[in-house]
Amino acid sequence: MSYQKEQEVAELAVQRAAILTKKVFHEKAKGTLSKNDSSPVTIGDFGAQALIIAAIKSNFPNDEVVGEEEASSLREDTNLRDQIWELVKGTSLSDSKAEDILGGPIASMYAMLDAIDAGNSAGGAKGRIWALDPIDGTKGFLRGGQYAVCLALMVDGDVKVGVLGCPNLPVDDSVALTADSGVDQTDEEGKGVLFSAVFGQGATSRPLTSVGMGERKAIQMKSVSDLSQATFCESLEAGHSSHSDQSAIASKLGVTKPSVRMDSQAKYGSIARGAGDIYLRLPTSATYREKIWDHAAGDLIVREAGGEVTDSLGRRLDFSKGRILAENKGVVAAPAAIHSHVLSVVKEVMEAKK
Numbered sequence: 482m483s484y485q486k487e488q489e490v491a492e493l494a495v496q497r498a499a500i501l502t503k504k505v506f507h508e509k510a511k512g513t514l515s516k517n518d519s520s521p522v523t524i525g526d527f528g529a530q531a532l533i534i535a536a537i538k539s540n541f542p543n544d545e546v547v548g549e550e551e552a553s554s555l556r557e558d559t560n561l562r563d564q565i566w567e568l569v570k571g572t573s574l575s576d577s578k579a580e581d582i583l584g585g586p587i588a589s590m591y592a593m594l595d596a597i598d599a600g601n602s603a604g605g606a607k608g609r610i611w612a613l614d615p616i617d618g619t620k621g622f623l624r625g626g627q628y629a630v631c632l633a634l635m636v637d638g639d640v641k642v643g644v645l646g647c648p649n650l651p652v653d654d655s656v657a658l659t660a661d662s663g664v665d666q667t668d669e670e671g672k673g674v675l676f677s678a679v680f681g682q683g684a685t686s687r688p689l690t691s692v693g694m695g696e697r698k699a700i701q702m703k704s705v706s707d708l709s710q711a712t713f714c715e716s717l718e719a720g721h722s723s724h725s726d727q728s729a730i731a732s733k734l735g736v737t738k739p740s741v742r743m744d745s746q747a748k749y750g751s752i753a754r755g756a757g758d759i760y761l762r763l764p765t766s767a768t769y770r771e772k773i774w775d776h777a778a779g780d781l782i783v784r785e786a787g788g789e790v791t792d793s794l795g796r797r798l799d800f801s802k803g804r805i806l807a808e809n810k811g812v813v814a815a816p817a818a819i820h821s822h823v824l825s826v827v828k829e830v831m832e833a834k835k
């Protein structure tokens with residue numbers, strides 16, 4: 482399968498949702514709520530989920546969606562609901578043909594709430610299921626840092642299409658990550674990139690604002706001949722991955738540069754285009770299980786750009802186990818040529834802790 486239509490819809494849907502998230506990013510009041518697990522959610526997360534699911538359902542009505550958010554709190558909080566509806570109503574692609582492909586505007590506020598709730602698939606190993614994180618890195622989004630709009634299509638448990646919209650990364654693939662890439666990205670000049678991949682067809686990037694295939698460029702991971710010069714990325718939030726384990730691994734690998742700390746799957750996109758080299762995510766808790774929407778698009782984009790992605794024990798990420806990566810612990814993403822070396826050092830450091 483070429484998945485051409487799926488890729489087109491996914492790219493345009495992510496692009497449209499990013500118009501909405503950018504509006505919210507520049508507003509002081511982001512309509513933030515705290516979820517049951519005490520993580521934040523904003524009007525941007527809800528609005529982006531509604532727009533993306535509406536576009537998927539308009540094109541592929543029988544497909545299921547595993548989306549991070551759900552609308553129960555909005556059905557009670559009419560003020561917040563109205564704010565989101567205003568945003569969603571006012572967001573469209575400027576190219577009317579592209580907007581038509583997405584099915585045009587959502588019909589009503591109730592249709593918007595239903596679209597958000599249609600992200601309730603249990604996931605699994607059968608059929609066509611989309612994994613959606615409307616804003617990945619909500620904490621980064623609130624801080625003025627990196628975040629990503631993430632969408633992937635899985636067929637029978639395997640990721641076939643992956644799209645990441647990163648409004649605060651440079652458009653230019655050749656801009657290397659620096660220590661401040663993950664912080665204070667409120668200046669929009671030259672920013673906004675869309676990464677995209679289809680299984681077996683390679684990975685690409687293009688400006689998040691352009692419509693169509695014109696400015697699409699193939700991306701590749703950088704080949705790393707000298708680990709001392711490698712750039713490794715990790716979460717900015719110390720609660721999301723173990724900075725101490727990651728620093729022990731990096732120093733054993735001979736990495737000399739300080740890590741680049743940034744929120745969201747922007748890390749996967751950055752290493753896929755060679756702006757960085759390695760992404761390490763070692764667990765901070767024995768019980769946390771990663772969510773499929775936090776990894777599906779990034780996993781495919783990195784693998785299609787010449788990388789390898791496994792967990793800390795060397796197992797491929799298994800997206801067929803439901804809404805979470807039930808059979809995986811942590812993430813190790815690196816160029817294929819050095820992945821097994823990186824993994825052996827990860828295992829050594831983790832063994833030594835026992």
Ligand SMILES: Nc1ncnc2c1ncn2[C@@H]1O[C@H](COP(=O)(O)O)[C@@H](O)[C@H]1OP(=O)(O)O
Nearest residue numbers: 520618716717718720721722743744745769775
């Ligand atoms: N204890 C944890 N370990 C790993 N990831 C976590 C943990 N708690 C939350 N997350 C998730 O990490 C993702 C962000 O990763 P990063 O740090 O790379 O930006 C978020 O989607 C967040 O989920 P949530 O949406 O529940 O906040």
Ligand SMILES: [Mg+2]
Nearest residue numbers: 614617618775
């Ligand atoms: Mg996330």
Ligand SMILES: [Mg+2]
Nearest residue numbers: 549614616617
């Ligand atoms: Mg999210």
Ligand SMILES: [Mg+2]
Nearest residue numbers: 520521549619
């Ligand atoms: Mg969240």
